[in-house]
Amino acid sequence: MKLLYKSLLIIVLFAANFIFAQNVTHAVLVKGECGMCKERIETTAKKAGAKTANWSASTKILNVEFNESETNLDTVLKKIADAGHDNERYSTTQETYNNLPDCCHYERQPSFLKTEKKDSELQYFVKGNCVSCKNRIEKAALDAGADVAVWDAPTQKITLQLDPSKTSAEAILKKIADVGHDNEMFQSTEKAYKDLPACCVYSRTLAFGEKNPLVHIDEQPSESVARKDFSDHPEHYDNSIEGVTVIKERDATALSRKDVGLTFNISGKELLKAACCNLSESFETNATVDVSYSNAVTGTKQLKMLGLDQKYTSLTKELLPEIRGLASPYGLNFIPGRWIGGIQLTKGGSTVTNGYESITGQINTELLKHSKEPETSLNIFADSNARTEANITHTSNLTQHWSQSILLHGNGTLVKSDHNNDGFLDQPTGTQLNATYLLNYTDLDHSGWATHFGINFLQDKRKAGQVDFDWQKPQISQPNYGVGIDISRFQVWNKTGHIFEGKPYQSIGWMNQFTYHQQDSFFGLRDYFGKQKTFYSNLIFESIFGNTNHKYKTGASFLYDNYDEDYLSQNFKRTETVPGLFFEYTLTGTNYTLVAGARTDFHNLAGTQFTPRLNFKYDFTPKTILRLSAGKGFRTANVFAESQGYFASNRTIEIIPNDGEIYGLKPEIAWNYGASLQQEFQFLGRKSTVVADFFRTDFQQQVLLDLDQSAQKIVFYNLNGTSFANSFQTQWDFTPIRNFEVRLAYKYYDVQADYANGRREVPFMAKHRGFLNLAYTTSKNEKGGFWTFDTTLNVVGKQLLPEMGTNPSEFQLPKYSGSFSTLNAQIAKNFNDKMRVYIGGENLTSYTQNNPIIDAANPFGNYFDGGMVYAPIMPAHIYVGFDVKF
Incomplete structure (x- = not known):
């Protein structure tokens, strides 16, 4: 019987354990x-x-x-x-x-450890501002039983020493919330917060629409209260149902500490600081990229990086080739700003897995793709020059694994403007229709597969030239000068990837894209027609040698370009086929990373090309980072497409052949070397970053564009001698007070080449440039609204101008231009997360180049030239717009 009782007791206790151990x-x-x-x-x-x-x-x-x-x-x-x-x-x-x-590899600092212990000390984050806050917080902590309490305003941390038998951290932080100070466990009541003195009022909300996350005092926090280090931005929290979690707000432009290359990640937040109607205007608040007009007639903008034209920078979309070949002169207008989800900008040679054309760097644009909830956005834009735009974007989840994006864009400039009264339109009139559909599948957690499909169609028509040009008559039958540009473009692409089961370090990806581009255009009596068909394919396999300290990527690529160009009465046809192989090895040490890669491409016209690249990153500390890079790149020049900025002139084009297979010219080959130092530190108690970098580009072969032999000619020939570009930049990003961001930069360029008449500076390149961007965001009001203020100042030094001694004196340029400054500014009102209204101005200094078109009164004469542009041609203008999300 005793045995029976004991057995029953054991069963009861065992059952109770399951009943009460929920x-x-x-x-x-x-x-x-x-x-x-x-x-x-x-x-x-x-x-x-x-x-x-x-x-x-x-x-x-x-x-x-x-x-x-x-x-x-x-x-x-x-x-x-x-x-x-x-x-x-x-x-x-x-x-x-x-x-x-x-x-x-995530960032290990700051740590997620719930408490930072030091001699039995505990540290927690508590919001506050001033000495009055410090006194109130410390007194509340001592009243709640703490033995020692020290609060530090710059770090927003309170250091506690306590006896666990008498009190707890939760009790202390609860007491601190009761007197008006939000912390990582509890949120103060609205009454306690409002009763604080004016000097103690701190930001309770995120700057960009996130809810305040702190657990309310009438809620029971979970046993583990998640937290983070708020030392950079103490106001940046988020919440979850189970407890307090924290998400740091993404910086507008962040310099990655993890990437081996010098890579800037530009988010949508940065793009909203300016008008940002297309990719060419997405860099107005960025110090690395220089934006300038290509000529005074078509109004198109071009980028320069590291002192060289944009043709030496790889411009990709979704890591697929985008703005190259015949798209070079106008392609920046083909990616609307409201379509952009983010931009990755890498200075210097990029990875060999993305191809061989990158010489000065890579700019990759990611389109809007993913959203947690279905979202439709509408953007309307208009400026004082009668330029109007409309953008509609829609993202939604179709199923658990499938999602889609629909991107629509239309713009038009229908009113003629001639502010300088030279008889020519300051900007073209015309329209653009642009549509993209994206379909995405992601199931990496289970099947290991993901795929992305996209299709795009664009029609862009522009009219420029003299105000009185009659578009009902052909150019040959009237005395006025006209420019017409009609571009059609179609793209379809797919990217598919797979992660091998049980081998998360091993994956394979395949990218394919087809592009058709057609341009029909005339510049006065000069006709240019071009067609380009491009197919690109890239297969990448990634795995390890032994362990993940030794990783590698290898694969094969194929590029097919078919060009058919008509310039005046001449026809230029060529087909480029480029199969290639590549291999890249990554060695990861305790505080360094080495990436060494090489590729061999078998170009049917340029011959076999070997392209090595090396990148090295050394972390002296988590906040002191040295980067070194060296690499080679090559490209084939498209002399007509890339020089259309000079078509609006009466210069004749002359090509001096050099036994090459492309326009009689050899390909361009260059080496790029770079070094940068990144240092993060506390300034006025807040995060501050200084980056200094130096890059040099040396050309082994180059196609030079010579404007100096004669003011009536454009001469192309291969380099015979030396050509180089030195670029130095230093940039300081800091936050002197909460919500106020400052970006200050200085750039120095030394760009020279051995032309036919001797070595000289490359024209239209200022040696000295200064940059200042100021951005301020107010705290949210009770309805979730806030204001943003942004202004950017660019200072451009003098530039060497082309020699025009063969022209009469009244049609010549000075040797150097003058220095000038431009100022852009914008004010935006965010009513809530769904609606935003903004107004801004560009070139508010209203500096414009005098007589940007040489001999504008005689456009068919020998001296007419609209390509000698070194400064803005449009005076100050105002724009307005609004964004609505549904």
């Missing part, structure tokens, strides 16, 4: 980056006894559920740290971290 759920911070991290974290948690585990790469939050009789949170987080992921209780070892795949 499943519990926790939300905890775990560091990671990608889909591979997600699989590793969730699998490890389940192996440690969790019933369910769901980790988000965007919020870094792991929602984990388990039965307390089977495991506990400590065990789960310890196992996750052992697998390589820092979390709020445990950190992994450096060796385990290094062995993670490259895509999984």
